[in-house]
Amino acid sequence: MRTIRPIRPIRPPEWLVRSAAEVGGLSVALIRSGVWRSAGPAQLVQIERALRTWGQSMAVLGVVAAIRYPDRPAVITGDDQVTYAELDRRCERIAAGLQAQYGIVAGSKVAVLCRNHRGFLEATLAASRVGADVLFVNTEFAAPQLRAVLERQRPDLVVHDAEFTVPGELPAVGSDLEALAGSTAQPAAPPERVGHITILTSGTTGTPKAAPRTPTALGLAGLTGSALSRFGIRAGEPMVICPPLFHGMGLLTSMLALFLGSPLVLRPRFDPATVLADVEATRAGSVVAVPVMLRRLLDLGPTAIADYDLRSLRAVVSGASQLGAPLAERFIERFGPVLCDAYGSSEVGIATIATSADLLAAPSTVGRPCLGSSIRILDDRDRVVPVGTTGRIFAGGGLVFGGYSDGSSKTVVDGRMSTGDLGHLDGAGRLFVDGREDDMIVSGGENVYPVEVEQCLAAHPAVAEAVVTGVPDDEFGQRLIAYVVLHEPATEDELIAHVKSNLARYKTPRQVVVLDEFPRNATGKVLRNRLTPP
Numbered sequence: 001m002r003t004i005r006p007i008r009p010i011r012p013p014e015w016l017v018r019s020a021a022e023v024g025g026l027s028v029a030l031i032r033s034g035v036w037r038s039a040g041p042a043q044l045v046q047i048e049r050a051l052r053t054w055g056q057s058m059a060v061l062g063v064v065a066a067i068r069y070p071d072r073p074a075v076i077t078g079d080d081q082v083t084y085a086e087l088d089r090r091c092e093r094i095a096a097g098l099q100a101q102y103g104i105v106a107g108s109k110v111a112v113l114c115r116n117h118r119g120f121l122e123a124t125l126a127a128s129r130v131g132a133d134v135l136f137v138n139t140e141f142a143a144p145q146l147r148a149v150l151e152r153q154r155p156d157l158v159v160h161d162a163e164f165t166v167p168g169e170l171p172a173v174g175s176d177l178e179a180l181a182g183s184t185a186q187p188a189a190p191p192e193r194v195g196h197i198t199i200l201t202s203g204t205t206g207t208p209k210a211a212p213r214t215p216t217a218l219g220l221a222g223l224t225g226s227a228l229s230r231f232g233i234r235a236g237e238p239m240v241i242c243p244p245l246f247h248g249m250g251l252l253t254s255m256l257a258l259f260l261g262s263p264l265v266l267r268p269r270f271d272p273a274t275v276l277a278d279v280e281a282t283r284a285g286s287v288v289a290v291p292v293m294l295r296r297l298l299d300l301g302p303t304a305i306a307d308y309d310l311r312s313l314r315a316v317v318s319g320a321s322q323l324g325a326p327l328a329e330r331f332i333e334r335f336g337p338v339l340c341d342a343y344g345s346s347e348v349g350i351a352t353i354a355t356s357a358d359l360l361a362a363p364s365t366v367g368r369p370c371l372g373s374s375i376r377i378l379d380d381r382d383r384v385v386p387v388g389t390t391g392r393i394f395a396g397g398g399l400v401f402g403g404y405s406d407g408s409s410k411t412v413v414d415g416r417m418s419t420g421d422l423g424h425l426d427g428a429g430r431l432f433v434d435g436r437e438d439d440m441i442v443s444g445g446e447n448v449y450p451v452e453v454e455q456c457l458a459a460h461p462a463v464a465e466a467v468v469t470g471v472p473d474d475e476f477g478q479r480l481i482a483y484v485v486l487h488e489p490a491t492e493d494e495l496i497a498h499v500k501s502n503l504a505r506y507k508t509p510r511q512v513v514v515l516d517e518f519p520r521n522a523t524g525k526v527l528r529n530r531l532t533p534p
Contacts, residue, residue, distance in 0.1 A: 043067055057194045059128040061258035062088055062121075069261040072236065075118040076265045076282060082118055084261065087125075090181045094126035097183030102157050102171060106131030106191040111155035112246070113137040113146075113164050115268035119175030120245050121254070123159040124197075126180075131191025132156075135198045136246035139164070140522035149200065199248050226370035227256055230353045231315040231340050237285030240265040240278050242293050244522050249320040249342070252350060253288045272296040276308040283312040290320040292524035294331050294339075295464065299487075305334065315340055319350070321525045322433065322451065325363035326458040332356060341366055343433065344395070345419050351375065351395035352431050364455060365430040366423075373397030374416065375431055377424060382413045385424075390434050390449070393423045422449065439528070441470035443478045446506045453499060453507050457482055460498050462490035467518060467526050468509060471533060482509035483531050485517060 054060035066088030098104040110127040114120040243250040319342035337356035343366035344350040354367025396416035435449035450468040457466035470478035
C-alpha cells in the first residue's frame with residue numbers, strides 16, 4: 001500500500017509576495033486619491049495612443065494630463081496661469097521649433113537653466129518630445145562654476161532665464177519661449193529613443209557630478225503610491241513646490257504633480273509669507289519644502305501664520321537635507337500633523353518617507369522605504385548589521401541611477417546603492433540617519449556622529465540650528481567645534497554645559513561659534529567646508 005504524503009504548501013518567493021503587496025498598496029492609494037476616476041471611451045483611446053507613442057519619457061506626463069484634465073490649471077505663478085491643454089499645445093510647438101530652428105533631435109542635449117516657472121517645464125517637456133537628453137543646471141552656480149559645468153557637458157542648446165549669462169560659443173534661447181511656441185514647423189515625430197534626464201549632485205563636498213537617469217514606470221509608480229498613501233494628497237489638488245525644480249526633490253514632486261493632474265504652484269524665489277498666501281489663494285493640498293524653508297515659515301510667528309486660511313493643507317513634505325527632531329516637533333506643534341519627511345539623494349531618488357505619525361513616535365526618523373524600494377544597513381564587510389546598530393545605508397529601487405556621466409558610480413551591494421550616509425533601523429523598520437560617512441569624527445579614539453550632537457544643541461531653547469565639525473587636535477586626533485544660529489541670547493558655556501549634561505563627555509564640543517546664518521547651497525544644505533573656526 002502506497003503511503004500518501006501530505007502535500008507541503010508552496011511558499012511563493014519573498015520578492016513575489018512583496019511585489020504583490022506593493023501593487024495592491026499602489027492600487028488602493030490610486031483609488032483613494034481619485035487618480036483612477038472614470039474616463040470616457042474617447043479619452044481612454046487617446047490615453048492608450050499617448051502611452052504607445054511617448055512610452056516612459058517625461059513628455060507622456062504632460063500629454064496624458066492634457067487629455068484627462070484639459071481645462072485644469074497646470075502651472076500657477078501669481079496671476080499667471082496656463083491650463084494643461086495650453087501647456088501641451090505650447091510644448092508641441094516648442095518641440096517643433098527646437099527641431100526646426102536649432103536642430104535638436106533624439107540624442108541631442110538641452111541644458112535648462114531656469115528658476116521655478118512654467119518655462120522650466122515647457123523646455124523640459126518639449127525637449128523630451130524629441131527624445132533629447134535634458135541637463136538641469138543649478139541656478140546658484142557662480143559664473144566660473146557655470147562656465148565649467150557647461151564646458152564639461154557641452155549641451156547643444158541652453159534654455160536660460162535672462163538673469164544668467166551663458167558662454168557665447170554655446171547656442172542659447174531665453175526661457176521666454178513665445179517665439180518657439182509660435183512655430184509653424186511640422187510637429188516633431190515621436191522619437192525612437194527616450195531621452196535621459198541629468199541632475200547635478202549638490203556638490204557640498206566637491207565638484208558637482210552629473211547623474212543621468214531614465215525614470216522607470218516602476219520607480220515612479222512606487223513613489224506615487226507612497227506619496228498618495230503616506231502624504232495623504234489627492235489628485236487635482238494644487239501643489240506648492242518651493243525647492244528648485246533642477247534638484248531631485250523639486251523635479252520628482254513636479255513629475256508627481258503632472259501625473260496627478262495637480263496644478264503646480266511655483267515662484268522663482270522662496271518667500272515664506274508668499275507660500276502661505278499661495279496655499280490660501282489656490283486651496284493647495286500640499287507644500288514641498290526643505291528644512292531651512294520650514295524654519296523660515298515658523299519664523300513668521302504664530303500671529304502672522306494665523307492670518308492665513310490653511311485648512312486645505314493635507315501635507316507639508318520636507319526633504320533634500322536633514323530635518324532633525326527639534327524642527328519636526330516644533331513644526332507639527334504649530335501646523336498640526338501634516339509634516340512628512342522624504343529621504344534620498346540625487347543618485348537613489350526618494351528612498352524612504354516618514355509620516356507625521358512616524359515623526360511623533362520617533363521624531364528623528366526618516367521613515368520607512370517607499371513602495372518598490374528597500375533599505376539595508378551594512379558594515380565595512382558588506383554584512384547586514386543587527387537592528388539598532390549603525391552602519392552604511394544602502395537603498396534599492398526603481399529610481400536608483402546607473403552611474404555618473406564620467407563612468408564612476410557609488411558602491412553597489414546586492415543591487416542596492418550606497419547613499420553615502422551612516423544610519424540604523426529600529427525594531428519597527430524605521431530608518432535613522434546618524435551622519436555622513438565622511439563626516440564622522442574620531443576624537444580620543446571614540447566615534448562621534450555630528451548629527452547626534454547637532455540635534456542635542458538644536459533642542460536648546462535658544463538654538464535655531466546647529467552644525468558640528470571636527471578639526472585636527474594634537475592630543476585627541478580631532479576635537480569638536482559647534483557652529484550655531486541663535487534666535488535668543490545664550491552663552492558658549494551654557495551651550496557646552498547643555499551638551500555635557502545630555503551626551504557623553506567625548507561628544508561635547510570644545511568650542512561654540514555663533515553665526516548670523518550658515519552658508520548654504522540652493523537646496524538649503526549647509527556647506528560645511530566653508531565653516532572655519534575663528
